Structures are given as structure tokens and as C-alpha cells.
Amino acid sequence: MNARRRKVTIKDIAREAGVSQALVSFVMSNKNRGEKTYRVNENTANHILEVAEKLDYQPNLSARALKRGRTGTIGVIVSDISNPFFAEVARDMEDEVYRKGYTVLFGSTDEDPAKLRRIVRVFVDKGVDGLVIVPCQHSEDIINDVCNSGIPVVLMDRRVEGLDIPSVTLNNRKASYDMTMRLIGKGYHFIEMISYDMELTNIKDREQGMVDAMIESGLDGYYKIHRVSHHEHRQVVDNIVKEAGERGGEAFVFATNTLAVRGMSSMFRGGFHIPQDFGIACFDYNSAFDIYDTDLIYARQPIEMFAAKTMECVLGLVGPDYQEDIPMDTVLEAEIVE
Amino acid sequence: MNARRRKVTIKDIAREAGVSQALVSFVMSNKNRGEKTYRVNENTANHILEVAEKLDYQPNLSARALKRGRTGTIGVIVSDISNPFFAEVARDMEDEVYRKGYTVLFGSTDEDPAKLRRIVRVFVDKGVDGLVIVPCQHSEDIINDVCNSGIPVVLMDRRVEGLDIPSVTLNNRKASYDMTMRLIGKGYHFIEMISYDMELTNIKDREQGMVDAMIESGLDGYYKIHRVSHHEHRQVVDNIVKEAGERGGEAFVFATNTLAVRGMSSMFRGGFHIPQDFGIACFDYNSAFDIYDTDLIYARQPIEMFAAKTMECVLGLVGPDYQEDIPMDTVLEAEIVE
DNA sequence: CTGTTAGCGCCTTCAT
DNA sequence: ATGAAGGCGCTAACAG
Numbered sequence: 001m002n003a004r005r006r007k008v009t010i011k012d013i014a015r016e017a018g019v020s021q022a023l024v025s026f027v028m029s030n031k032n033r034g035e036k037t038y039r040v041n042e043n044t045a046n047h048i049l050e051v052a053e054k055l056d057y058q059p060n061l062s063a064r065a066l067k068r069g070r071t072g073t074i075g076v077i078v079s080d081i082s083n084p085f086f087a088e089v090a091r092d093m094e095d096e097v098y099r100k101g102y103t104v105l106f107g108s109t110d111e112d113p114a115k116l117r118r119i120v121r122v123f124v125d126k127g128v129d130g131l132v133i134v135p136c137q138h139s140e141d142i143i144n145d146v147c148n149s150g151i152p153v154v155l156m157d158r159r160v161e162g163l164d165i166p167s168v169t170l171n172n173r174k175a176s177y178d179m180t181m182r183l184i185g186k187g188y189h190f191i192e193m194i195s196y197d198m199e200l201t202n203i204k205d206r207e208q209g210m211v212d213a214m215i216e217s218g219l220d221g222y223y224k225i226h227r228v229s230h231h232e233h234r235q236v237v238d239n240i241v242k243e244a245g246e247r248g249g250e251a252f253v254f255a256t257n258t259l260a261v262r263g264m265s266s267m268f269r270g271g272f273h274i275p276q277d278f279g280i281a282c283f284d285y286n287s288a289f290d291i292y293d294t295d296l297i298y299a300r301q302p303i304e305m306f307a308a309k310t311m312e313c314v315l316g317l318v319g320p321d322y323q324e325d326i327p328m329d330t331v332l333e334a335e336i337v338e
Numbered sequence: 339m340n341a342r343r344r345k346v347t348i349k350d351i352a353r354e355a356g357v358s359q360a361l362v363s364f365v366m367s368n369k370n371r372g373e374k375t376y377r378v379n380e381n382t383a384n385h386i387l388e389v390a391e392k393l394d395y396q397p398n399l400s401a402r403a404l405k406r407g408r409t410g411t412i413g414v415i416v417s418d419i420s421n422p423f424f425a426e427v428a429r430d431m432e433d434e435v436y437r438k439g440y441t442v443l444f445g446s447t448d449e450d451p452a453k454l455r456r457i458v459r460v461f462v463d464k465g466v467d468g469l470v471i472v473p474c475q476h477s478e479d480i481i482n483d484v485c486n487s488g489i490p491v492v493l494m495d496r497r498v499e500g501l502d503i504p505s506v507t508l509n510n511r512k513a514s515y516d517m518t519m520r521l522i523g524k525g526y527h528f529i530e531m532i533s534y535d536m537e538l539t540n541i542k543d544r545e546q547g548m549v550d551a552m553i554e555s556g557l558d559g560y561y562k563i564h565r566v567s568h569h570e571h572r573q574v575v576d577n578i579v580k581e582a583g584e585r586g587g588e589a590f591v592f593a594t595n596t597l598a599v600r601g602m603s604s605m606f607r608g609g610f611h612i613p614q615d616f617g618i619a620c621f622d623y624n625s626a627f628d629i630y631d632t633d634l635i636y637a638r639q640p641i642e643m644f645a646a647k648t649m650e651c652v653l654g655l656v657g658p659d660y661q662e663d664i665p666m667d668t669v670l671e672a673e674i675v676e
Numbered sequence: 677c678t679g680t681t682a683g684c685g686c687c688t689t690c691a692t
Numbered sequence: 693a694t695g696a697a698g699g700c701g702c703t704a705a706c707a708g
Contacts, residue, residue: 009685020695025687041693058463062409063685065400066700081432087425091418091446098445098460105441108429122436125396264629288626291602347701358679363703379677401701404684 008055017051024048028059065127073103074314075123076132077116078156081108085257085284085301086134089156092307093132100315102129111136111198111230120146130314135160137199152317156310159201159329166317168310168330172202175299175334176209179281180253182297182336184213188251188279190222192244194237194263195255197227206255206283233262241266244278251279257286260298264288285337299334306332346393355389362386366397403465411441412652413461414470415454416494418446423595423622423639424472427494430645431470438653440467449474449536449568458484468652473498475537490655494648497539497667504655506648506668510540513637513672514547517619518591520635520674522551526589526617528560530582532575532601533593535565544593544621571600579604582616589617595624598636602626623675637672644670 010028014021027040027048051057065071076093078086090106097104105128107119116139123131130152135143140160147153147165155167183191193210196203207225214223228236241263244252254260260282267278274280280296289296309330316326348366352359365386403409414431416424428444435442443466445457454477461469468490473481478498485491485503493505521529531548534541545563552561566574579601582590592598598620605616612618618634627634647668654664 007685010687011685021685022687022695022697023693025685026694029687044693060404060685061464062400062403063700064687066398066404066684066702067686067688069700071400080429082422082425082429084420084422084425087420087422090444091420094419094444094446098457103443103464106428106432106444107436108432119436126399126441261625261629265631268630286625287599288624288629291599291626292606292630293603345701348703349701359701360679360681360703363701364678367703382678398701401684402703404686404700405702405704407684 007060008057009060010057012055013048013051013057016055017048019044019048024052028052028057070129070318071127072101073105073126073128074130074132074311074318075105075107075119075126075128077107077109077119077123078134079109079111079136081106083258084286085303088303089307089310092304093311096307096311097315102315109134109136113138113142117142124149124151130154130318132156132310132314134158135200152314154310154313154317156306157202161201164328166313166326166328166330168306168313168332169202170299170301170306171331171333172205173209173212175283175336176206176253177213178209178334178336179297179299180210180213181217182338183251183253183279183281184217184219186275186279189219190248190250191219191253191279192223192240192251193225193253193255194240194259195225195227196230196259198230203255206253210253228259233259237262238266238270241270241272241278245270245272251281254280254282257282257284261286261288264294283334295338297336297338300337301334302332345398346395347398348395350393351386351389351395354393355386357382357386362390366390366395408467408656409465410439411443411464411466412468412470412649412656413443413445413457413464413466415445415447415457415461416472417449417474419444420446421596422624423641426641427644427648430642431649434645434649435653440653447472447474451476451480455480462487462489468492468656470494470648470652472496473538490652492648492651492655494644495540499539502666504651504664504666504668506644506651506670507540508637508639508644509669509671510543511547511550513621513674514544514591515551516547516672516674517635517637518548518551519555520676521589521591521617521619522555522557524613524617527557528586528588529557529591529617530562530564530578530589531591531593532564532566532578532597534568534597536568541593544591548591566597571597575600576604576608579608579610579616583608583610589619592618592620595620595622599624599626602632621672633676635674635676638675639672640670 010021010024013024027045081087081090093104105123109116113136116136120142124146131146132154133143134157135155140163143153143160143163153165155165157169159167159169180191191214193207195207226240252263254263272278275295283299285298285300313326348359348362351362365383419425419428431442443461447454451474454474458480462484469484470492471481472495473493478501481491481498481501491503493503495507497505497507518529529552531545533545564578590601592601610616613633621637623636623638651664
């Protein structure tokens, strides 16, 4: 008896209201848009809406998708959805998009182009109308392919050099520059950066911003950039910190939050103290900062903005109502917190 | 010219291979299942598969969903997808499910039954085949309703008393009991718990496990449970910690990781030290533990297991291949780490 | 063992 | 201003 009760269809409404299916379809489509109910008698229209309401009509999205050739879904492919930054962006995207009747599908690449290719494939086969991609290394071809297949793509967090695709990124160079300047202002004059050995625009920009600040401050020979492997950095970072301690390295800028956690862990275990032994600047907040009122500087990325701007961008590209004014490169500013 | 190239359909294959659409459909359906290609001439079948391969055929899922009356999507509703625990579970669910050809939709309730109702509604309208729900307070009716509508539901992380629905949860009572016992073993004899004033089975079980351990250890009058509001606990926790310090409270068990972070923050700012002033036990790992090699005990939840068991359960309930042996209450064990 | 038929629910001309 | 009809791509039930 509790069998899934048959869903109400457009046909039921038509019968109940004594009109044709086509009319119902028409009225329902124009209900949500603010458009006038031109082309249909106002009374008839209202009557149809009432019946639909009474029967609790909900359109069958599969049927609609089949007919329209659009599924109303957006694929979002990040490097790791369980990374706090992306998890929070995803969270905001959800809210943003559900209210517009779209659906988001999430996927993670683990910075692996093979996985990216696989997920893109899955999403395209599922018929996503648009794609948000956080590109990993060596993903130019994959992304180029999917663009050429006609599916709108928006890049997030990182750009891909040479591809003419809309992107939403942080002003990483400036954030990094600003934090480095603050470190210098606090009296640190030898600064090291721990970064990944990956060719990602956000990473490179963060490195560059630090270099800019050092050079501009006349500290050209006083910085060093360490690039560690994304997979096995534990031992390496321990060593870097140890050597820095011996050399009397003064401050560290970490290219990512994960690296900062790793580095601070090394420092703690090495018996070093913050900010006495090392000044610290990094990206993104971490609840550890909350526990131990560590005296460090971090760049807070505007998460809601990332979600909002990115979705605005894809949704503008998707569907029948083309936006004319899709911004190519949206650059968001970080807030420097200490 | 880069217009979205028309998708290859079953019809194209039929024409190209010189057979009927139905045959193609049949062969394609049986390709993925390990089933013998009985019922169809082997040569014909192979020929069809070749052509499909050559044309890079991908079935249109909207059409399939319309025809089958199932969409191949599972809705997963947690309290907050950006909470690290749920984010990681979600991550594993993705992987688990994509390989089986399903899709997951995520939603967050913020512990608000009104939001739960809204999201359930959205997901049901979207036609999810099954639902995974982390029930919040006062969600009995909502969950009961959706069950009666015929959509399979599996509860995760928490149960709902009185509802006969499959669930996948942690053995919270035992984890809490074990951690409390360890604290007692370390010489702490007055133990306080900071918990939420919410009627959630996981929270209640965690409280009960601690009480069990205290009573069993003959420390009946030596514990205290503080229940703070989910929304504004900052000041409250500060005060609890301060008073505990004055009274000489010995150890804290935190009902959630968020509360632990809050509590440890209060302790730090109050000038207390761990484990000298306070022993600590909590749930879930936090990267802060990694930075500051804090001497505490925590219960590590088996995240991959949560994802795997939960998905196994919904997928067994969904679709045409009913599993007979759906376990009603799957209880996972935590690993106690210190 | 193989092929045909009849829709699934919706939307979009086209005819009235 | 409204209705009738056909078809999106696929599959289940039905012949052959």
C-alpha cells in the first residue's frame, strides 16, 4: 500500500482541468519565468495552476531533459572534495545552485590527469550542461578536448596558460606579496618558501608574489624556495626546517595550508617556537590556529565569492539564456589576517 | 564548427550495423553485466559491440531514466558537507558509487529540520532512487514521510528512535566508554563531558558510554555532563573550562571534534596545559593534533567503512536487483588513538 | 534465437 | 486562444 504512489503527470492535470496537455505544459513553463501569461486565457491559466497545486504536480526531469537535450546539472571537478577549502566552496555552490533548479555533481582528481580524464568522461556521458574544473598538471589537452566538444567550462582556483577559458581565481600573487611584506615589516629578513614541485598557476603566482616582495624590499639574495613532492613531503620538510633552524632562517611562507601544517609540525617536533624562531605566513585558516593562538599571518580566501562567481559564470554559459557579459578572468582578493 | 556534435544514439548503431534498435539495446545492456550473450547470435553481438565502440556510443541517461523510471542517482543529506568527517565520507562515497554507474547528490541540513524537509523535497522531485540521511533533531516525521512515499532510506551516523529503517552508525557508546576508561587508567578521576543539548542518538550514546565507564569504575559522583547550545557555545565553554580549572577538574571528554577545538582553545587562552592540567578525549582526528603533538586520546571513525557500508545498503535497496540480506543496523567500531 | 512495437513524460510545431 | 500529433532515445513486452 505504501508502494511508490504514481507520480502526477502533465496528463493528469490536463484531464482534471479539462484542457490539453500542451496548454498545461505551456502554463507550467511560464509560471516560473516572470513572463506574462500572454497566449493563454488568464482564467484557464489560473485554473491549471490550481489543479497542479492541488495534485502536487512536479515535472519529471528525466522527460524534460530528454526533450530539451539539457539535464540541468553542472559537474564540479576539484582536486579533493574533502580538502576543507573545496569542501566549503562545494557547500556554497550547492545552496547557490539548488535554488536555481540546477544540480551539482562533484568529483575529485587527486591532482592526477588520468583521473581527471576519467571523471570528465563520466560527467560528459551523464550529460552535464557545464563543467567547473580545478585543473591539475598536464590537463591542458583534456580540458581543451571537452571545450571543443561544446560543453562550457569554467576554471576555478587555477588557470591554464594558453587556454582561452573563463576562470575564477585568487589574486595569489598579491596575497603572497602582502604577507611577505608583513613578515619583512615584522623584522624577518631571510624568508623561505615551501611550495610544491607542481606547475600550477596558483602555486607559481604565490611563489612569484613572495619573490616580488623580497626584491622590491632589496632582499634579493635573502630568500629561498623549496619545492617538495606532493606525495612524499614529510621527511623533506622536516629536513628543510631543521637546516633552516641551524642556518638561522627567519621566516617561512607556505604555499598551501597542508604544507603549513606539515611545516609547523616539523617545527614543533624540532623544538622551535613561533614566532620567536620562525615567522609564519600561509594560505587558509586552520582550526589549529584557533586552539593554539599561534602568532602567524594567513590569507583568507573569500570562499562564498569563489562559489558565487564560479556558478554565476557557468550558469551564464549554459542553457538557452546566454549571458553576453561573461567575465573571462575573475580575480578575487584575499584578506590578510594575523 | 565546434558546436556540440550530435550524440551517437542507438539508432545510429542499428543503422550502421544493419540490425534493429532493440537488438542493440539488448546487447549493450548485457555487455556490462557478466551475463552470457545468450539470446543473441554471438557474431551479431560482437558486430554490434564493434560498431558501438567505433562510433563511441554512450547511452543517453535521460532517456534511460525516463523509460526505466529510475534515475540512477542517490541523494546524500548530511548536516554539513563541509564538516571534515562528512566531507571525507562523501569523497569515498563518490568513488564507491561512480564505478557502479550511479550518481550522488549532496545536501546539507545545518541541523535544521526545515532545511532537511526542503532538501528531501528537492531530491525526491529530482527523482533520486534512494536517500542517505543524517537525521537532525525533530526529523522523525520528515523521514517517515519519505519512507512512506516508497523511496528507500538509509540513516547514517545517527539513528531515529522508533523508525524501522536501516542505519549505519558508530559504536559511539563503546568508543566513549573506552576513551573514558583510558583517562581513568591514566589517573584522571574527575571527568567532565562537553556535549550538545541536542537529542541525537550519537551524542546521547557518547554521553552514555562515558557514564557507563565512570559508574563501572566506582566513580559515580565524579562526573559531570555539560550540554551547550549548537549555535552559541563560545562563551559557555570558556566558562566551563575556567570553572573546571578552579575546581580542579581533571579530564574532559568532548562529544564532537568541533567542541574539542573550542574547548582546547579555551584551555589555551586560560593558561592551562594538556595533559598536566586537563586530560582530553575526543572524536575524530584534527590536523591541530599533527602540529602540536598534543597528548590526547581520540576515537578515529572508520570513514571508508561508513561510505562503503552505507552505499552498499542503499544500492541494495534500490533498483531491480533487490538484495535480500540488507542489514538493519550496521555498527562500526572506532579505533582509539593516543 | 531474433526482431518489432509501443510507449515512458514532456515539449514544440502546426492546425484549428 | 487552444488542441492534436509527433518524437526526443531507450527498453520491456511481445511476436516471429
